[in-house]
Amino acid sequence: MRNNRRRRLAVVIAATTASACLSSCSFSIGTGGESESAGSGGVDFQGLKSATIQIEALGTFVSPTEGGYESAGRGSGFLISPDGYALTNNHVVSGAGTLEVWRNGDQSKALSAKMIGSSECLDLAVVKIEGGDLPYIAFREDPISTADEVYAAGFPLGDPTFTMTKGIVSKADTSADTPWASLDHVIEHDARIRGGNSGGPLVDHYGKLVGVNYAGDEEHDTNLAIHRDEVQRIVKDLQAGKNVLSLGINGEALVDDGGKGLGVWVNSVASGSAADKAGVKAGDLLTSMEGVAVGADGTLADYCSVLETHGQDSTISVEVYRTADDSYLRGQFNGEPLTPTTAVSAGVGGTAQSADGGGFTTVADDSGAVRVDVPQAWSQVDGSEFVDDKNNRFFGLEVSSDIAQYKNGWGAVGASVLASKEAVDSSSPGELLDWAARGLPESGCASRGRMDYRDAQHTGQFEAWENCGPTKAKYIVVAAKADSGRYLALVAVQANTADDVAAADRVVNSFAVGL
Incomplete structure (x- = not known):
């Protein structure tokens, strides 16, 4: 659970079956010593308080609802070795400027902590405090089963008072995708946790670690x-x-x-990390990685799937919407840093401002190979394949507020996004623009000339047309070749208002091709 942050979040839990077992325990807290059963080493149940820590993350974060703010949010954690290594959640500590720790519920002495290693997708992090011969929590060695009694330890709601709650394991091994993690192995239980319990231990009646608390839904x-x-x-x-x-x-x-997913919001960035070196900033919205829309389902699942497929040290393309200056950027993790993409609206005298009218949504063609962000009002989609006069097959889609009118005239706004591997050997971006321009002069369209187009993944040209048809529509066309050489892409936007022109930038800067 997140501490001191307001959120509109969705939690998706996919359940698996689990075996059942029942164990009993007593409920008491003290400062005791070693366990005599169910595993070796570490404190016993009475010694949990001495091995559980409260963590305060200090630094500047950027919230989607509150903007930038200085944070002193508190979470929980626990020592896992006598030399001061401790476990907590990634979302408690990642990106913090400094970390302070209190042991044994003692608020009179704050200890400095050092970030050692983290996992965004598994929401785990290890920090270290100075010390030796410290009490620690050992891992349970016995199997974990449905109906086992468990206890959640920590410091909920930022309270310095050590707290424990009691419950049972509801599901012993399930999967869960949340907005800030994607895990294949999770324990669902009813030992109530609240904000501030994040990173605290879930233990059995011997005081042995069963799991690390990281999320809760009070309503359910x-x-x-x-x-x-x-x-x-x-x-x-x-x-x-x-x-x-x-x-x-x-x-x-x-x-x-x-409830529509918009992307992965960046609350903060760890200094020196791959994201930091790529130029990602707090307040950015990651919309696509390696051509895959991320966060579209309201969880981190697709983001983590890309990392699992390519590896965190590989060069990974990324597309970003920067809320601070309303711009779009493309670049790479472990590669070329983020650079602004071409503002095609400038070709018809527009600006790169976001369009009004209800926000954007991500749509895809029937094959799922082509995705793009469009205004939510453009709700009609044709995602079928297309074959050009050279017999090249194009994957893609046409999307509009009125798809029939868009295809047959100038009365409806909309966009077309096409991509083809076959066309690479028989066409060029310039030839695609020639093909897209057929019939435009006869409709009264006047070209403002062709201009260079480049983003982190494509190189080509774009052409802007004005005064098309009786509505005097604007027609913006981008033709580009993937820098990888895999495909050619064509993106066209028909605009009738200033908002439509502004939307063209979002369309062009969000299209992603998975060929």
Whole structure:
């Protein structure tokens, strides 16, 4: 759960089956010593308070609702070794300027903590405090089963008072995609957690670690913890300073008022990370990676799938909408840094401002190979294939507020996005523009000339036409070749108002091709 932040979030939980087992325990808190059962090492149940820590992340974050602000949000964590290594959630600590830690509920002495390693997709991070022979929590060795009694420890709501809640395992091993994580192995339980419990331990009655709490839904009484097995799989890498499925952002999938995914919002960026070197800033919205729309379902699932497929150290293309100056950028993680894309609206005397009228939505062709952001009012889509007069097959779509009128005249606004691998050998961007211009002069359209077009993935030309048809429409066409050489793309936008012209920039700067 996120602390001190207002959010409009969706949680998607896909369940799997689990076996059942029941164990009993007593509920008490103290400062005790070692466990005598269910695993070796670490504190026992009475010693949990001594090994659980409260973490305060200090720094500047950018909220989609509050803008930039100085944050001193608090979460929880716990020591996992006597030499001061501690586990928490990535979203508690990533991107912070400084980290302070309190042990044993003692607010009189703050300790400095150092970030060691993190995982955005698994929402885990390891930090380290100075010290030796410290109490720590050991991993449970027994299987984890449905109906096992569990306890959530931590510091909810930023309160410095150590707190524990009791419950049972509802689902012993399920998957869960949330706006800030994507996990294959999660424990669902009913030991209630609240904001500030993030990163705290979920333990059994011996005080052994069952999972790491990271999300909750009070309305549906759902509490989620990262499964012990998932934690053990990467904890040694994190302790060694190796990030896992991480580019250095503290982010979340952002949705609009209607629940439609808009992209992955960047709350903060870790200094020196791949995201930082690429030029990603807090307040950016990541819309596409490697041609895949991210955050479209309101979760981090697609973002993490791209990282899993390509690896966090690979060169990964990314498209960004920068809210601070209303611009669009393309670039690469571990490659070419972000650069502004061409503002095609300038070709017809427009500006690169966002269009009004209800925001944008992402649409795709029937094959799923071509995606683009369009105004929500453009609700009619034809995603069928197209074959040109050279017999080249194009994947793509046409989208409009009135698709029939858009295809047959100048009365309706809309856009066409086409891409072809076959056309690479038989056509050029200039020839595509020639093809797109056929019949335009007969409709009264006047060209303002051709201009160079370039973004982080494509090179070509664009042409702007004015005074088309009885509505005096504007028609903007971009033809470009992928720098990889894989395909040719054609993007056309028909605009009847200033808002439509502004929307052309979003359309052109958001199209993604997965050929």
